[in-house]
Amino acid sequence: xxxxxxxxxxxxxxxxxxxxxxxxxxxxxxxxxxxxxxxxxxxxxxxxxxxxxxxxxxxxxxxxxxxxxxxxxxxxxxxxxxxxxxxxxxxxxxxxxxxxxxxxxxxxxxxxxxxxxxxxxxxxxxxxxxxxxxxxxxxxxxxxxxxxxxxxxxxxxxxxxxxxxxxxxxxxxxxxxxxxxxxxxxxxxxxxxxxxxxxxxx
Numbered sequence: 001x002x003x004x005x006x007x008x009x010x011x012x013x014x015x016x017x018x019x020x021x022x023x024x025x026x027x028x029x030x031x032x033x034x035x036x037x038x039x040x041x042x043x044x045x046x047x048x049x050x051x052x053x054x055x056x057x058x059x060x061x062x063x064x065x066x067x068x069x070x071x072x073x074x075x076x077x078x079x080x081x082x083x084x085x086x087x088x089x090x091x092x093x094x095x096x097x098x099x100x101x102x103x104x105x106x107x108x109x110x111x112x113x114x115x116x117x118x119x120x121x122x123x124x125x126x127x128x129x130x131x132x133x134x135x136x137x138x139x140x141x142x143x144x145x146x147x148x149x150x151x152x153x154x155x156x157x158x159x160x161x162x163x164x165x166x167x168x169x170x171x172x173x174x175x176x177x178x179x180x181x182x183x184x185x186x187x188x189x190x191x192x193x194x195x196x197x198x199x200x201x202x
Contacts, residue, residue: 031060049155080108094127104157111134
């Protein structure tokens, strides 16, 4: 398979190298074609976002991808092929990410060389992915743009999560303080919160 199949009509004579950074944003490449991994790394080499490069992780099957996703809970982007050992292996990985391990943070970019196996409209409607790209249309520049957009989205999600965790810690502190110093008031607050929750659930 030639590199212009992945990045349409773009050629680069440089040898593929590992420009991965141990402290970079983690990008999981899931594809059963080793050349796709090499060309992807080459196309994204030198990218920096907010002072950090990219750390590439490779998986060549659904099983490998699921193991790595379990081991790494801070993967920013998953570049995911559809057809690997089965016609829907990539779709099952996407389902595993969102439903089995409950990861809503990682950005999933589906890349397929066989759009007929996974029509875009059907996939976008039925699977929680963030982008869909046909390899025959995906130039190096388009991949760069796609990755940068996904990184910004992932960064924003992580910032919101951090803010929510901070708010939760502060609420926990005040809840404990109230229980220790004003137990009656703490109970009144808890009862009021429960009534609000019950109202919203009806």
